[in-house]
Amino acid sequence: MKYILVGTNRPQSNSRKIAEAIQKIYDHLDEKVEILDLKDFPFHELKGELYGKVLPENVMEWMRKINESEGLIVVVPEYNGSMPGALKYFIDFWSYPESFEHRPICMVGLGGMFGGLRPVEHLQQIFGYRNSFVFPDRVFMQNVWKIINAQGEITEKISMDLLMAQAKGFQAFCRALHTEKLDSYHLSLTRNKK
Numbered sequence: 001m002k003y004i005l006v007g008t009n010r011p012q013s014n015s016r017k018i019a020e021a022i023q024k025i026y027d028h029l030d031e032k033v034e035i036l037d038l039k040d041f042p043f044h045e046l047k048g049e050l051y052g053k054v055l056p057e058n059v060m061e062w063m064r065k066i067n068e069s070e071g072l073i074v075v076v077p078e079y080n081g082s083m084p085g086a087l088k089y090f091i092d093f094w095s096y097p098e099s100f101e102h103r104p105i106c107m108v109g110l111g112g113m114f115g116g117l118r119p120v121e122h123l124q125q126i127f128g129y130r131n132s133f134v135f136p137d138r139v140f141m142q143n144v145w146k147i148i149n150a151q152g153e154i155t156e157k158i159s160m161d162l163l164m165a166q167a168k169g170f171q172a173f174c175r176a177l178h179t180e181k182l183d184s185y186h187l188s189l190t191r192n193k194k
Ligand SMILES: Cc1cc2nc3c(=O)[nH]c(=O)nc-3n(C[C@H](O)[C@H](O)[C@H](O)COP(=O)(O)O)c2cc1C
Pocket: 008, 010, 012, 013, 014, 015, 016, 077, 078, 079, 080, 081, 082, 110, 111, 112, 113, 114, 115, 116, 144, 145
């Protein structure tokens, strides 16, 4: 299963609306993908003492989904020239190497005039550093509030076309890595044999 990660904990976020549009695109491509929205993540459970330690069960439910995902599509808004702190805080509780290594990652940015370029590039640094497979075709949504209507739908054709092309490409990317046994799933099998 692939997951779409909503990269903010803000209720009624534009990121969530874009995640839902992406989910419909995957539906159209005959693939069910699940949304993980950080507004639902139990942040109250996280404490500084827990870094690298056994996490509470309701946090582990999320971590298991990350660790078992065949691909992650991260929708990230720009907050103060980077990703939301909530997203980085969540990522800092992921396990290394299991959550990151060889995991296929796809990114969609949203924001003002730069369309979320900065948070996407910051995330590329993190996932690159942690040896994930970052899909190169990123999508940026400039002045995002102008292209989402009152029903939460994306009204700009070019953005929908780019999301569709990205989804088709990411499906092929994940399939190719899996077929060649290069993805995180196969890496975990090798790791567990040792
Ligand atoms: C705390 C905060 C900081 C923001 N900082 C930036 C910024 O640095 N650059 C930018 O282009 N937009 C910035 N914005 C605008 C958001 O990128 C834009 O409103 C986007 O829709 C927010 O995503 P969300 O609806 O998923 O929370 C900021 C918004 C918030 C809430």
